Amino acid sequence: MHDKNNPGGNGDTAHIYAGGIGANEVDAGFFHQPTNDNWSMFIRQNGYSYGPLFEAGQNIFLKFYVPSSDRVALYAAGSIVGSSQKDYTVVTDAKGWNTSGYNQSIKRLTTIASKSSPHSGSFINGVHWYNSYIGTSSTSNSPWTASAQTAGYCTVPSSQVTTSFINAGEETVNIRVP
Numbered sequence: 729m730h731d732k733n734n735p736g737g738n739g740d741t742a743h744i745y746a747g748g749i750g751a752n753e754v755d756a757g758f759f760h761q762p763t764n765d766n767w768s769m770f771i772r773q774n775g776y777s778y779g780p781l782f783e784a785g786q787n788i789f790l791k792f793y794v795p796s797s798d799r800v801a802l803y804a805a806g807s808i809v810g811s812s813q814k815d816y817t818v819v820t821d822a823k824g825w826n827t828s829g830y831n832q833s834i835k836r837l838t839t840i841a842s843k844s845s846p847h848s849g850s851f852i853n854g855v856h857w858y859n860s861y862i863g864t865s866s867t868s869n870s871p872w873t874a875s876a877q878t879a880g881y882c883t884v885p886s887s888q889v890t891t892s893f894i895n896a897g898e899e900t901v902n903i904r905v906p
Contacts, residue, residue, distance in 0.1 A: 741840070743755075743760075745837055748792070751823055752823065755770075758782065838857075853903075859898075860897030862897075
């Protein structure tokens with residue numbers, strides 16, 4: 729994923745994340761912190777688990793996976809604020825998730841959570857998802873390009889969300905709230 733610009737507006741928060749639905753729903757990715765213009769790494773499943781802050785305006789490699797039964801993980805590689813470290817992994821409990829992928833589906837989202845009215849002036853431009861892979865392990869994954877691997881797409885509201893769609897694993901998303 730890559731972000732070019734930062735959201736603005738009245739306390740709104742941009743989110744760039746993956747995750748999925750198994751026995752329960754998990755969100756895993758980043759939300760923008762406008763005060764210092766950086767991105768906070770998180771996993772949300774019955775509460776939040778946090779990782780470090782990542783610098784804005786960079787490419788970040790993101791990997792959501794199930795390391796063992798009843799656990800999910802988010803790995804990210806990029807420039808961490810105030811550190812020479814270049815990668816980090818957050819792992820949390822997620823009952824019902826399994827390494828086989830049975831009865832689980834994954835998701836990828838770019839959103840703005842609005843605190844105020846729908847006319848906040850918030851935006852995020854150029855979030856580029858690419859080189860997306862899907863599978864049950866690092867050795868059995870394949871490019872996420874097929875419609876057979878994808879249940880659906882959503883750009884709501886279409887007047888505020890534009891997507892430059894290449895395939896299921898590559899797209900560029902822009903959101904502008906008037």
